[in-house]
Amino acid sequence: MITELRHFFERHGFYVCSRLADKLGMRATNVRLFFIYISFVTAGLGFGLYLTMAFVIRLKDLIRGKRSSVFDL
Template structure:
């Protein structure tokens, strides 16, 4: 249980970290905004968070170095 809590607090798909880097804000404040908005809007920011996590994962896989036809 401790490992799951540590993972969710530190990484959790890296969405808040990536947003913090792009916007120049602290990651902890972005996490708090997601939590507060989730309570106020009954969880709709959670859907946005999951879509962003999916998009970041897709981008990570697309940016991997691809081998070409000529590489053997």
């Protein structure tokens, strides 16, 4: 059952890449590799943005001193 499901998705999923490659006049393997590389790049950009924002927030907390109570004004 699992192999039938896998073959179904491979047959229909790869058909999208094959048809797009035919329209663009490219090889289907190059289109598949492009989609794989783009997925890694977009995941990496999100993670890099997360780390940058965490660094900026941490830096802001270090620069701006926190007050322990209202009476420290």
